[in-house]
Each structure stands twice: as C-alpha cells, then as structure tokens.
Amino acid sequence: MKIALLGYGKMGKAIEEIAEKRGHKIVLKVEEDIENYDLDNSKIDIAIDFSVPKAAFKNITTCFKQGIPVVSGTTGWLDHYEKAKKVCEENNTAFIYASNFSLGVNVFFELNQKLANMMKGLEDYSVEIEEIHHVQKLDAPSGTAITLAEQIIEKNPRVNGWQLDDAEKDEIPVYAKRVEDVPGTHTVTYDSEIDKIEIVHTAKSRQGFALGAVVAAEYLKDKTGIFTMKDVLADLFQN
Numbered sequence: 001m002k003i004a005l006l007g008y009g010k011m012g013k014a015i016e017e018i019a020e021k022r023g024h025k026i027v028l029k030v031e032e033d034i035e036n037y038d039l040d041n042s043k044i045d046i047a048i049d050f051s052v053p054k055a056a057f058k059n060i061t062t063c064f065k066q067g068i069p070v071v072s073g074t075t076g077w078l079d080h081y082e083k084a085k086k087v088c089e090e091n092n093t094a095f096i097y098a099s100n101f102s103l104g105v106n107v108f109f110e111l112n113q114k115l116a117n118m119m120k121g122l123e124d125y126s127v128e129i130e131e132i133h134h135v136q137k138l139d140a141p142s143g144t145a146i147t148l149a150e151q152i153i154e155k156n157p158r159v160n161g162w163q164l165d166d167a168e169k170d171e172i173p174v175y176a177k178r179v180e181d182v183p184g185t186h187t188v189t190y191d192s193e194i195d196k197i198e199i200v201h202t203a204k205s206r207q208g209f210a211l212g213a214v215v216a217a218e219y220l221k222d223k224t225g226i227f228t229m230k231d232v233l234a235d236l237f238q239n
C-alpha cells in the first residue's frame with residue numbers, strides 16, 4: 001500500500017518502521033497544516049493519522065474530500081467524530097478510528113466489558129480507572145481511559161458518567177498520571193471493604209499501537225464505510 005502519514009512524531013515513526021517491514025511504502029509525511037501538501041489520491045491508497053488533537057479533524061476530513069480512506073489514532077478530538085463520519089460517508093470513502101490500536105488493549109476492552117457486566121449487581125464495590133503516560137502527552141485522560149469508562153457506563157445502570165479526578169458518587173473517577181517515558185498503562189479497579197479486583201494493561205513500547213494501526217489500514221483499503229477495531233479483529237481471527 002502507498003501510505004500517507006498524517007503526523008510524523010513518535011507514532012508516525014513507529015508506524016513507518018512496521019509498515020515498511022510489511023512491504024508498504026510511505027509516500028507522504030504531513031507534519032504541519034495539511035493544505036500545504038499535495039494530496040493526490042492516485043498516489044495514496046490510505047492515510048494514517050497520529051497527529052495532534054487540534055489538527056486531527058481537518059487532516060482526516062481533507063483526506064476524505066480527496067477520496068482517501070483514513071485510519072486515525074489521534075486522541076482528544078472526539079467531539080467532532082460524528083461530523084467526521086458524515087464527511088466520510090458524503091465522499092463515499094472509509095474510516096476507522098480507535099482510541100487504542102493495540103491488539104492486546106482490544107482484548108482488554110473485551111475483558112473490561114465482561115467484568116463490568118459481572119460487577120453491575122455488586123453494589124458494595126466502587127470502580128475507578130487510572131492511566132499512566134509519558135510527560136509529552138497533550139490530552140488527559142487518555143482516549144483509552146475514556147473508552148474503558150464509556151464501556152462500564154454502558155453496562156452498569158448505577159454509573160452515570162466519568163470525571164477526571166473528583167467524581168460524584170454515581171460517576172467513575174479517572175486518574176491521569178504523567179511519568180517520564182511510560183508508553184501507556186491502564187488499570188480498572190473495583191474496590192470494597194472486603195477485597196479489590198484489578199485488571200491492568202501495560203504497553204511495553206509503541207510497537208503494539210503501530211502494528212494495530214497498520215493491520216487496520218490493510219483491512220480498510222478498498223472498503224467503503226465506517227469500521228471499528230472490532231471489525232478488524234473479527235476479520236483477523238476468521239482468517
């Protein structure tokens with residue numbers, strides 16, 4: 001595949017390495033306002049966006065308007081997600097957004113949903129989420145922590161929302177810690193007077209995120225519509 005990288009920071013570089021190992025070619029690297037680049041859809045099969053929250057929506061929708069499908073992992077811009085989907089559909093192209101492309105985290109998401117379902121009737125337990133990331137991270141809490149919180153809210157009718165730090169009784173407190181070079185650690189804790197249940201995912205590097213994004217791009221190429229990592233994993237496990 002001929003890939004355009006939207007964002008060439010830590011993730012852009014990790015994706016380049018894995019994409020080239022899998023036989024793909026990086027044909028464009030967008031590092032500033034996307035209007036300064038030539039987005040010729042005859043030279044680009046797919047764009048992979050790991051940029052910054054304030055640029056993501058424009059990056060993604062500019063590609064859609066050129067008929068270029070997009071895999072996006074940028075976090076912190078999701079207020080505009082529904083609008084981005086609309087632009088994708090209007091231009092008859094394809095889109096996958098995931099707060100976390102790591103295959104391990106997507107297994108962790110499944111586990112989180114199952115655990116939330118089991119815990120919903122156990123009123124003695126409170127639930128909280130902690131995420132730890134490197135100090136350069138621009139957004140808090142992480143997109144992954146928000147996905148974990150939304151999954152719990154969907155399963156448990158006693159939980160009505162989430163808050164960074166100080167939460168009401170019916171909300172999930174989400175704690176965001178910033179520690180030097182940590183690639184990403186997420187913990188969901190259920191606590192009672194009697195005991196504590198914790199599930200933890202610890203990324204050891206950015207390789208998992210990058211591999212997942214390239215696998216998602218391979219899945220999305222030549223498709224039309226809006227997809228999620230659930231579709232990618234279902235396809236992967238079927239083959």
Ligand SMILES: NC(=O)c1ccc[n+]([C@@H]2O[C@H](COP(=O)([O-])OP(=O)(O)OC[C@H]3O[C@@H](n4cnc5c(N)ncnc54)[C@H](O)[C@@H]3O)[C@@H](O)[C@H]2O)c1
Nearest residue numbers: 007008009010011031032051055073074075099100101209
């Ligand atoms: N979904 C996932 O699996 C996953 C995994 C890791 C990181 N992320 C997210 O991906 C994003 C990037 O992470 P990172 O660690 O590579 O950050 P980074 O800061 O290392 O890289 C971001 C890059 O975007 C560039 N940039 C600035 N303005 C731009 C613009 N207008 N267009 C394109 N690029 C522009 C910056 O120069 C920088 O090089 C963050 O939002 C992060 O939360 C998601």
Ligand SMILES: O=C(O)C1=N[C@H](C(=O)O)CCC1
Nearest residue numbers: 075099100137142143144184
């Ligand atoms: O390094 C980051 O930034 C990460 N961002 C994603 C998030 O916000 O959840 C995924 C983990 C790494």
